[in-house]
Each structure stands twice: as structure tokens, then as C-alpha cells.
Amino acid sequence: MKPTLPIWTIPLLLALLGIVLLVGNLGLAAKVLVAVEALGYCGYLILRARSGGAPRPVSNLLALFPGHLLLLLAISSLEGPDGLAYVWAVVPPATVLYDSIAWRGILRAPIRTSISAILYAIIWADLFFLLERLIALTREWDERIIIVVLGVVGCVFLGLGLYRHRLAAKE
Numbered sequence: 001m002k003p004t005l006p007i008w009t010i011p012l013l014l015a016l017l018g019i020v021l022l023v024g025n026l027g028l029a030a031k032v033l034v035a036v037e038a039l040g041y042c043g044y045l046i047l048r049a050r051s052g053g054a055p056r057p058v059s060n061l062l063a064l065f066p067g068h069l070l071l072l073l074a075i076s077s078l079e080g081p082d083g084l085a086y087v088w089a090v091v092p093p094a095t096v097l098y099d100s101i102a103w104r105g106i107l108r109a110p111i112r113t114s115i116s117a118i119l120y121a122i123i124w125a126d127l128f129f130l131l132e133r134l135i136a137l138t139r140e141w142d143e144r145i146i147i148v149v150l151g152v153v154g155c156v157f158l159g160l161g162l163y164r165h166r167l168a169a170k171e
Contacts, residue, residue, distance in 0.1 A: 010042050016069040024076025030085040034072065037092040041065060044096045048103065057102035057116055058168045059161065061095045061123060068092075071127065074134055088130055094123045117165040121158055128154035 017038045021031050045062065068091050075084045098119040101112050132150045136143045 009045060012066055013038060013042055013045075013069065016066060016073070020069060020073045020076055024073060025079065025081055026076050026085055027082045030082040030089075033089050034085060037089060038069070041092045041096060044100075048099065051103065057099055058165050059120060061120075062099050065092070065095065068095075068127065071130060071134070075130060078134070078137055084130060084133055087126060090126050091123055094119050094126075098123065113165055113168065117162050120161050120165060124158055124161065125154065128157070 017035065020026070021035060024031075026034065048062070068088070072085065072088050075081050075088060078084070098116055101116055101119070128150055132146055135141070135150070136146050139146075
């Protein structure tokens, strides 16, 4: 049976976290929040890996966390990034909650699907917002164009994701 958690996942996450904390311009409170959330995320990954063949949600957002940490690294390189880091801080607990709803299966299927879809939308809307802010603050492009392009792409992406959740609910 294939392991659910590659052996290199936790060291990669801890290395990325260390780079964010050492290189970034985050204040102490933001550093503590990010570190606690990332360590909690790693703990959840270990717990989840020990569960074996437990049900998976519609999207495997757990595997995307290294990319989310890279986005935080880019954000933390900005001047005064704490506000955006706090916005980023929504992602780890929402991702864990999204995954644990499918894993535990405590809720009835329609409620579980609705909550999962809402969490999916929150996570991706947050990430698209952060990407838009990062591009707008680091490039000298017209901010309205960035907002429109990422807004359209984000809405299509979210729409397709929510559609996938709806299809999964019908199965």
C-alpha cells in the first residue's frame, strides 16, 4: 500500500517555514501565528497519515501547503507584510477543517458537502486575493487590470471547484 504521506513532506514544510521566519519581514506576532499554524498543520498531517485509507475530500488541499508557504514567503518579503500574513493565516486552519470534515464524516452528506464547498471557496478566494495584492504591490502594472484578470480567473476557478463539489454530492 502506498503511504499517504511522503517521508519528505514534514521536513520540506519545516524548511519552508524556517525560511519564511528567517528571511521574511514579519513581526513577532505574525511569526508566532504562522509558526504555530504550520506546526499544527504538520501535526495534523502526521495524524492523517496514520489513519490509513480514510476518506478524502473532493480536492486534496493538504498537498498544496508547500505552495501556500511559498506565497507567504513572497508576501513576507514586502514592506510591512503583517496584515497580509494575517489574511494568509486563514488558510491552514481552513484547510485542516476542510480535510477533517471528509475524514471524520460526522455530518450528514448534504451538510458536509455544503460546509466543504464554503471552506473551499474561502481558501481559494483568500489565496487569489493574496496573489493579487502581491502582484499589485510588486509590479508597476495598472492595478485595475490585475484585479479584473485575477478576478475573472479566480471566479472561473472557484465556480469549477464548487461545481465539482456539487457533482460529488450527487454521487
